[in-house]
Amino acid sequence: MNKLLELINRKKKAKGPLFIGVSGIFFSEHEQVATEMTNVLKEDGYSVIHHHVPVSYNLSVEALNDKNTGKYIYEHSLKNKMEDIAAFKEKEVDIVVVDGLFILKNLYRDMYDLTVWIDCTYETGFSRADECNVVMDKDSWKIAKDIQYSIDAPKEQADMIIVRDECIERGPQIILHETFNDSLNPQLNWLHEPSVWSVKNGSLYVKTDPITDFWQRTHYGFQNDNGHFLYVNTDRDFVMTTKVRFNPKHQFDQAGLMIRIDEENWIKTSMEYELDNPAKLGAVVTNLGYSDWSTQPIQSNVTELTFRITRTGKDYVIHALVESEWIQLRVAHLHDDAKEVMCGFYCCSPIKDGYEVHVDELIIKELLV
Structure with a gap:
């Protein structure tokens, strides 16, 4: 978290809260990292709001009937879910931490002063979903994230990368x-x-x-x-x-x-x-x-x-x-x-x-x- 604090000090704003966007793939633990980040920042004396943007893994009938379900997920998963974040600009707090899937799409990138990508492999993400008994259309969700990688390059453009996957930590075998x-x-x-x-x-x-x-x-x-x-x-x-x-x-x-x-x-x-x-x-x-x-x-x-x-x-x-x-x-x-x-x-x-x-x-x- 030392790097994060350095980045925050560098990006401090004269007026209004500093916005941090935290994202990753499904079950990359981006919500847990955002919570940990919020707690550390509060301990360091900052006033912080953490806002989680939920995305359902249970696809709608409309999504399942779409000819390209993965593309549909990418384009519609945040529909009407990002509007509330604008209201936080008027809050008298130092930092707003926003986390969720797809929140680092190019469409929303200007909302953040800092972006953080939680690095995790598909295999680990799917394994965690299975452990939590979450039923998901894995092929479609993978395609949706592949589309985001191709269009938005969220990892490459992130200010900070945090690894939450033992496979990545040990490196390819x-x-x-x-x-x-x-x-x-x-x-x-x-x-x-x-x-x-x-x-x-x-x-x-x-x-x-x-x-x-x-x-x-x-x-x-x-x-x-x-x-x-x-x-x-x-x-x-x-x-x-x-x-x-x-x-x-x-x-x-x-x-x-x-x-x-x-x-x-x-x-x-x-x-x-x-x-x-x-x-x-x-x-x-x-x-x-x-x-x-x-x-x-x-x-x-x-x-x-x-x-x-x-x-x-x-x-x-x-x-x-x-x-x-x-x-x-x-x-x-x-x-x-x-x-x-x-x-x-x-x-x-x-x-x-x-x-x-x-x-x-x-x-x-x-x-x-």
Whole structure:
């Protein structure tokens, strides 16, 4: 609270109360922090009013029927609830502390002399809601806060940030950092282990088996689920990257990253070789047993690429590093409700065997959002 007192002394007003806006995500404990702040300021000799702006987690029928419930929450959650705050300008007090969700929207920012953001991850916020037996449409509330992050940048523009989340305090954890020295990390498991593979000199070497692939139904009609996949399980949000070096020989030879729930729900990203035509850099997203394939051309003489997949909940953003620039390949959603996924490196040869791949590193780092 020392920083807060310094900021207050710097912003003291000759007339009228100083307004402090305190906000965060759902169950970030912004109301508790505002109460603690009020008590500390009173102990320091200030006269203080604390005003909590309530927001209901039980969505109205109108909100639930809206085509974009998250957007509706963001736009309407404070309707007719901010008007009372103006009256505090006439109060003979030193400080007014206002707390609530969305009160730091750009629309209201001029109301405050100081703003405080209570930093908390979605996972912790939802966990606290569950502990309090609060029923909420979690997906819609997350979307609403994502919209606020995008439009209002409340954390970036805050004068002060207070952390109320052990996950943030400890920092993101390394789920896996495999450099392939001498032996395979025991955390890693094979799905459809290749006949020929080895770990040595800081690299995983794989020679693909013939007629191996991951694809489900769409356009081509067939179902193949026998590609080589080296993975770990996690239920956390993450950023996963790998660098692959390869020597393609046959059409559709491919190697890259994969996310998998089961045979009918998964994502893969790679460069697929196309013989005499430009290769295809892209991603396959499979939901409910049907695959789609988004592509863009890339020179077939490319022999190494770095791929990255970022997971936030059920959403995934896919990038490839091409000529020192991260190119976004896809923003995708997996509809299955499974929280735990398999994630890691994959490769396959849908036509013939003999595709040789080297993986230099596989890094999966927790993402705190």
